[in-house]
Amino acid sequence: MCKLKKDGRVEELEKYQKDPIVFCNKCKMQANDPCLLCNPRAIKGGRG
Numbered sequence: 001m002c003k004l005k006k007d008g009r010v011e012e013l014e015k016y017q018k019d020p021i022v023f024c025n026k027c028k029m030q031a032n033d034p035c036l037l038c039n040p041r042a043i044k045g046g047r048g
């Protein structure tokens, strides 16, 4: 995700930003798959 942004792959970013469950604590990006982020954090405050 973070890499996709760096590479300018906006179409893929939009797909992965739908219904996000995690965000990158470093880049502040949101995604629906933590594997896409370099420093993923859960958006919801629960223990999930």
Ligand SMILES: [Zn+2]
Residues within 6 Å of the ligand: 002, 024, 025, 026, 027, 028, 029, 037, 038, 039
């Ligand atoms: Zn990141």
